[in-house]
Amino acid sequence: MCRFLIDTRLFMIVDAEDHFSLEKKAIMDTQNKKVQEWERLMDTFQQKPEFSKNGEKWILMNKIFDLSEYE
Numbered sequence: 001m002c003r004f005l006i007d008t009r010l011f012m013i014v015d016a017e018d019h020f021s022l023e024k025k026a027i028m029d030t031q032n033k034k035v036q037e038w039e040r041l042m043d044t045f046q047q048k049p050e051f052s053k054n055g056e057k058w059i060l061m062n063k064i065f066d067l068s069e070y071e
Contacts, residue, residue, distance in 0.1 A: 008047040011061065022060075 002013045014020075029035040039057075048057050 005045065008045070010042060010046040012058075 004011050004013075029039075043057075046057065049059065052059060
């Protein structure tokens with residue numbers, strides 16, 4: 001997992017197995033005190049995108065290019 005920050009935008013790259021579920025992870029994260037502590041800290045750096053729905057902070061991005069496909 002990698003995280004990157006530019007100005008007020010934070011993004012994260014997650015390499016996961018095919019059976020990985022963002023919904024299940026979200027539920028687990030709400031029950032994890034360390035994750036909640038991290039989220040509160042990140043709230044001080046990250047602004048929610050103006051196009052987010054209901055103030056959601058994490059939004060899935062579409063991959064537009066992958067150099068490894070050309071190796």
